[in-house]
Amino acid sequence: MNVGAYFDRQAQTLVGSLGRVAEAPVAFLMTMTVIGIAVALPLCLFVFLQNARQAMAGWNDAFELSVYLSKSATPGRTNEIAAQIRARDDVASVRVILAPQALAEFRRYSGFGEALDALQENPLPNTLIVTPTPAASTAAGTAALRTALRAVPDVDQVQLDTQWVQRLIAIVSLLRRVVWLAAGLLGLGVALIVGNTIRLDIQSRRAEIEVMKLVGASDRFARRPFLYAGLWYGSGGGVLALLLVAIAVAWVSGPVSRLAHLYGSGFALTGIGFKPGAVVLLASALLGWIGAWIAATQHIRAINPS
Amino acid sequence: MIHFDQVYKRYPSGREALAGVSFEVARGDLTFLTGHSGAGKSSILKLVALIERPTRGRVTVAGRSTTTIKPRAIPQFRREIGIVFQDNKLLLDRPVADNVALPLIIAGVPRKEIDKRVRAALDQVGLLGKERNRPAELSAGEQQRVGIARAVVAKPPLLIADEPTGNLDPDLAIEIMRLFKRFNDVGVTVVIATHDVHLVDRFDARRIVLGEGRVAVETPR
Ligand SMILES: Nc1ncnc2c1ncn2[C@@H]1O[C@H](COP(=O)(O)OP(=O)(O)O)[C@@H](O)[C@H]1O
Ligand SMILES: [Mg+2]
Numbered sequence: 001m002n003v004g005a006y007f008d009r010q011a012q013t014l015v016g017s018l019g020r021v022a023e024a025p026v027a028f029l030m031t032m033t034v035i036g037i038a039v040a041l042p043l044c045l046f047v048f049l050q051n052a053r054q055a056m057a058g059w060n061d062a063f064e065l066s067v068y069l070s071k072s073a074t075p076g077r078t079n080e081i082a083a084q085i086r087a088r089d090d091v092a093s094v095r096v097i098l099a100p101q102a103l104a105e106f107r108r109y110s111g112f113g114e115a116l117d118a119l120q121e122n123p124l125p126n127t128l129i130v131t132p133t134p135a136a137s138t139a140a141g142t143a144a145l146r147t148a149l150r151a152v153p154d155v156d157q158v159q160l161d162t163q164w165v166q167r168l169i170a171i172v173s174l175l176r177r178v179v180w181l182a183a184g185l186l187g188l189g190v191a192l193i194v195g196n197t198i199r200l201d202i203q204s205r206r207a208e209i210e211v212m213k214l215v216g217a218s219d220r221f222a223r224r225p226f227l228y229a230g231l232w233y234g235s236g237g238g239v240l241a242l243l244l245v246a247i248a249v250a251w252v253s254g255p256v257s258r259l260a261h262l263y264g265s266g267f268a269l270t271g272i273g274f275k276p277g278a279v280v281l282l283a284s285a286l287l288g289w290i291g292a293w294i295a296a297t298q299h300i301r302a303i304n305p306s
Numbered sequence: 307m308i309h310f311d312q313v314y315k316r317y318p319s320g321r322e323a324l325a326g327v328s329f330e331v332a333r334g335d336l337t338f339l340t341g342h343s344g345a346g347k348s349s350i351l352k353l354v355a356l357i358e359r360p361t362r363g364r365v366t367v368a369g370r371s372t373t374t375i376k377p378r379a380i381p382q383f384r385r386e387i388g389i390v391f392q393d394n395k396l397l398l399d400r401p402v403a404d405n406v407a408l409p410l411i412i413a414g415v416p417r418k419e420i421d422k423r424v425r426a427a428l429d430q431v432g433l434l435g436k437e438r439n440r441p442a443e444l445s446a447g448e449q450q451r452v453g454i455a456r457a458v459v460a461k462p463p464l465l466i467a468d469e470p471t472g473n474l475d476p477d478l479a480i481e482i483m484r485l486f487k488r489f490n491d492v493g494v495t496v497v498i499a500t501h502d503v504h505l506v507d508r509f510d511a512r513r514i515v516l517g518e519g520r521v522a523v524e525t526p527r
Contacts, residue, residue: 211395214355215409215456216385218378305357 028233031197035190035237039284040244042183047245047272049179052172055260055267056165063137063165067128067149068157077154078126084152085128090136090145095129102127125156139166187287194233194291198226202299210305219300226296227289234288238281245272307333307464307495308354313363315349315519323349325519326363331497333463336490338506339499341516347499350516351468354497355387356380368464385413388457388494390467394449396441402428402452403437409460427459428452431485447478451485458489465489467498471505479505487511 067085069078075098086094097105102124107113132145142160149158202209209222253269260267272280308331315324323346331337339347352358353365356372365372368386375383396405403424410420428434431451441449450470457465467486471479483498483505490496500506506513515523 207395208397211397212408212412213381214357214384214389214395215412216381216460217412218381221381221412 027197028236031193031233032236032240034193035233035284035288036240036244038186038189038193039237039241039280040248042179042186043241043245043272043280044248045175045179045182046276047249047270049172049175050273051269054270055265056169056172063132063142064161065130065132065142065146065149066159066161067130067155068159069126069128070154070156071125073126073154075126078128081152081154082128085130085149088145088148090132090141092131092133094131097127097129099124099126139169142166187283190234190237190284190287191291191294194230194288195295197233198230198292198295199299201229202226202296202303206303209300209303213303214305219297222300222303223293223296226300227292230288230290230292230296231285232288233292235281235285237288238284241284242272242277242280307331307335307368308497309364309366310350310353311364311366313353313365314361315346315353315358316361323519324353324360327516327519327521329514329521329524331495333495334490334493336487336496336509336511337498338509338511338513339497339516340501340503340506340513341522343501345516346519347501347516348468351389351466351497351499354464354466355389356383381412385409385460386462386464388460388462388465390450390453390457390465390470392469392472394441394453396449396452396456398441401438401440402433402444405441405452406455406459408456413460423459424455427455430458430488431455446473447481450474450478450482454482454485458494463493463495465494465496467496469500470498471500471502476505480508483509 067081069081073081078096078098082094082096085091099122103116103122106124107116130145130149132142136142136145146158146160149155212222249269249271256269257267308329310327310329313324313327314322316322327346327350339350341347349358353360353372354367356375359372367383370383372383397408403421406424406427407420410423415423424437425434428437431454433448433451433455436444436448436452441452444452450473454467454470457467465486470486471482474482479502486496486498487509513523513525514521
């Protein structure tokens with residue numbers, strides 16, 4: 001067999017398998033839709049996380065530590081400590097809030113003005129607001145900074161205001177694993193769905209496969225159209241999944257940007273993107289092929305003319 | 307071309323279909339395998355085409371002992387044999403041309419060549435012009451001739467047929483047998499299993515009569 005004939009035959013089988021798929025469009029569409037939904041589920045979660053990460057990228061300045069000094073620290077000592085902290089590699093900036101100023105701010109924002117007037121002396125200490133560098137704006141980085149600041153003489157208490165951001169980041173990184181887990185499980189599901197569909201297809205074409213074997217077809221030859229059918233199922237399901245996700249993104253992007261606007265943010269929802277989209281398409285086509293390969297290899301071998 | 311040497315075939319059911327069969331078919335022979343139903347005719351042809359394996363004894367086809375042929379090599383082995391079935395085993399959802407082309411497609415023959423050879427084979431069985439028809443649109447005799455065209459299209463040196471006229475009325479049966487004779491005339495070794503003794507009587511050919519899983523009578527050429 002020459003090379004030209006080989007590719008001629010491959011092309012013929014590839015197109016022929018599409019023809020067969022077209023013969024049973026309802027069954028094909030059903031299987032494709034199931035695959036599409038299975039692929040779309042982790043994909044939606046993925047898009048959600050991508051957007052969450054993007055939204056949180058602007059939150060580094062939200063990592064701030066409030067350093068409360070002891071009541072005995074004078075304004076001079078306070079500025080000294082501020083300079084000392086500012087010199088650290090992991091600190092971007094230090095803002096000094098002296099006790100009277102802190103009280104004035106508190107009075108202005110809290111609405112407890114009259115209650116405060118009743119106090120004999122200012123209950124608030126001198127305070128430093130420390131912002132870490134972006135590199136140190138991690139859970140570990142801020143924790144280390146907090147420990148170091150606590151050790152500074154005259155520092156009474158160090159409070160991390162932004163633990164909720166850290167929790168959110170921890171949740172997101174957990175969700176990333178969940179995405180991979182879901183993708184793995186649903187990928188397995190896709191291969192099984194295609195495998196089962198191919199198995200039924202082979203059963204209904206049993207007589208045909210027997211005849212082919214009788215006139216000299218190898219298992220590989222008899223298997224080939226089923227592999228291509230698996231490829232069509234997988235890539236069709238992948239296209240459908242991308243379509244579903246695109247529709248979902250379009251559907252929620254309006255409300256999301258309105259919500260972001262209310263929070264004073266210009267954040268806008270982004271879709272899957274070209275590269276991840278291409279990867280999803282390739283992966284689902286590959287899964288279809290693998291599912292078909294396993295089912296076809298097994299079940300075609302079992303068919304023997306009698 | 308075919309050599310059976312003390313061949314036994316026992317099916318998993320326990321039924322012994324062949325009990326020590328020995329015979330030889332020379333290259334270029336036309337041989338009728340006869341005997342009552344259940345005598346073992348089909349079993350012999352299945353052993354030749356490696357659809358079954360002998361329980362004991364040796365089957366040699368085209369100089370090769372079939373026991374040495376591994377499962378992977380069976381497809382290639384079958385491409386050297388044209389097989390015709392009583393129920394013709396055509397693909398009903400494919401046109402005549404596709405059915406006849408099947409062995410050539412499997413063998414990887416280029417498409418242009420396929421069209422030419424399919425038409426030549428259909429011409430030989432008198433069905434030129436029926437390429438686009440579905441098998442269901444043809445008569446029983448025509449369907450059987452499509453089966454024969456498929457069996458000969460790849461020009462195998464050996465043609466075996468199991469009750470090829472079993473579903474046909476006598477006139478059509480004679481026509482089909484003449485067709486086999488014509489292929490034999492151009493050098494193809496032909497073995498036909500049939501229980502129809504009257505039909506065989508009309509042809510001057512070698513006969514192997516089976517009975518009880520053994521060769522009962524063997525007429526010389
Ligand atoms: N696959 C099989 N399993 C069990 N018994 C079989 C099988 N094939 C044939 N036989 C038995 O073997 C004997 C010979 O069958 P066969 O070779 O088909 O004879 P013929 O073709 O001459 O009618 C019969 O008794 C038949 O029932
Ligand atoms: Mg029989």
